[in-house]
Amino acid sequence: MDLSGRSALITGGSMGLGKAMATAFHGAGASVAIVARRETELDAAQNEIKEASDASGNVVAIACDVTDAEQLNAAHAKAVAELGTIDILVNNAGKSEAHPFMNVTDDIWQSDLDLKLFAAIRLARLVFPGMCERRWGRIINILNTAAKAPSARSAPTSVSRAAGMALTKVLAGEGAPHNVLVNALLIGRIESDQSRRAYDAQPREESYEEYLAASGQSLPMRRMGEAHECGSVALFLASEYASYLTGCAINMDGGLSPVT
Numbered sequence: 001m002d003l004s005g006r007s008a009l010i011t012g013g014s015m016g017l018g019k020a021m022a023t024a025f026h027g028a029g030a031s032v033a034i035v036a037r038r039e040t041e042l043d044a045a046q047n048e049i050k051e052a053s054d055a056s057g058n059v060v061a062i063a064c065d066v067t068d069a070e071q072l073n074a075a076h077a078k079a080v081a082e083l084g085t086i087d088i089l090v091n092n093a094g095k096s097e098a099h100p101f102m103n104v105t106d107d108i109w110q111s112d113l114d115l116k117l118f119a120a121i122r123l124a125r126l127v128f129p130g131m132c133e134r135r136w137g138r139i140i141n142i143l144n145t146a147a148k149a150p151s152a153r154s155a156p157t158s159v160s161r162a163a164g165m166a167l168t169k170v171l172a173g174e175g176a177p178h179n180v181l182v183n184a185l186l187i188g189r190i191e192s193d194q195s196r197r198a199y200d201a202q203p204r205e206e207s208y209e210e211y212l213a214a215s216g217q218s219l220p221m222r223r224m225g226e227a228h229e230c231g232s233v234a235l236f237l238a239s240e241y242a243s244y245l246t247g248c249a250i251n252m253d254g255g256l257s258p259v260t
Contacts, residue, residue, distance in 0.1 A: 001239040004029030004057075008088035008238065009079050009127070011066050011119065014041040016192035017142060017230050018092040022059075023052045024231035025088070025238065031057040033079035033086075035093075039063045058083060066093045066119035067111070076126045085134070086127045088238045091120035091164075092142040096194060100153045112156040117163050124171060128180065137180035138238045141168050144187045145257040148249065161186075165249050172247030181246040183237050188253025189215065190225040220255035 008025045012018040013034025022032045026049050034049070036042050042061035049059050060082045064075035079086060094116045097108065120141055131137025143161040150158035165184055172182040191212055199211050206214070216223035230252055236242055237250075251257045 001028050001235055001241060003088075003235075003238060006087040006238070007031045007033070007079075007083035007085055008090065009033045009035065009076070009083075009086045009123070010090040010092055011035045011123070012093035012142075013090075014038065014045040014061075016194070017187065017190065017227050018090070019045045019049065020227035020231035021090055021092065021234045023049050024228070024235040026050075026055055026057050026059060027053040028235055028239070029055055029057055030088070030238075031059070031083050033060040033062055033075075033083060035062045035064050035066065035075050035079075037063065037065050066123075067114040069118075069122055072119060072122050073126070076123065085130060087131070087134075087136060088138040088140070089123055089127050090140045090142065090234065091123060093119055094142070097157045098146075098154045099156075101155050104155045109156050112160050113163075116157075116160040117167070120164060120167060124167070128171065128175070131180045132175065132178035135179045137175065137178075139168075139171060139175070139180070139182040140234055140237050141165075141182070141184040142187060143168075143184050143249070145251060145253050145259075147184075147186055148251075148259040149257050168249060169247050176246055181237075181242065183242075183246060184249040185230065185233060185237075185252045186249055186257070187230065188225065188251070188256040189219060190227060190230060190252070192227055195224070223254070225252065225254055 010022050013022050014036035046061040062075045064071045097112050143164045146154050146158035147161035147165045168184040
């Protein structure tokens with residue numbers, strides 16, 4: 001799959017799924033801008049992405065808190081200045097935030113919506129007109145399986161992710177006449193930096209590898225997914241191989257979700 005000449009902006013791009021997607025895109029020839037809050041992690045990710053392949057595409061690291069509209073505007077402007085255009089947008093910034101409904105305060109609701117919904121809305125608003133004018137664009141919203149199948153004690157994440165799925169469908173309908181394709185990846189249990197933090201949060205006798213293996217045993221495929229597998233699916237969605245695929249919310253969960 002060839003993305004030569006294309007450029008991508010990926011939020012939450014310094015680690016985990018975002019870094020895996022940036023690596024896949026860059027390896028396919030695209031220039032990429034990775035956006036995250038911490039400069040140290042961004043610099044490390046920038047070097048790792050460059051070293052992962054001999055592709056010539058540019059890799060730009062941009063420090064930004066995506067919940068701040070002014071910072072987001074500045075990050076987009078810097079990405080355009082460095083890359084020329086944004087052909088592919090991946091809205092990946094997020095974190096797991098799940099509580100019993102009555103424990104979710106207004107501040108928690110607002111913080112979650114700012115991070116997972118309004119950041120995606122604002123970035124889409126910035127890149128969508130140019131994509132339509134050029135008659136080529138891809139927007140990929142990274143959600144989770146709770147968007148389709150929310151459980152008890154899953155607020156606010158399940159609600160903000162469901163809103164992200166609705167946003168995907170709205171943009172897909174408006175972008176389709178202009179060859180701007182918009183899809184969502186609904187993530188299940190994928191080994192990532194969040195997995196590592198969960199492991200480190202409790203004293204354990206088992207190794208990290210043993211912890212991952214045990215965690216995966218309850219899943220239909222008897223293993224957790226890997227970040228590079230998400231990168232491969234995102235690369236497909238960004239490529240010409242997915243040229244008639246839009247408005248879809250694809251479960252990337254190894255069969256975990258009860259909803260297709």
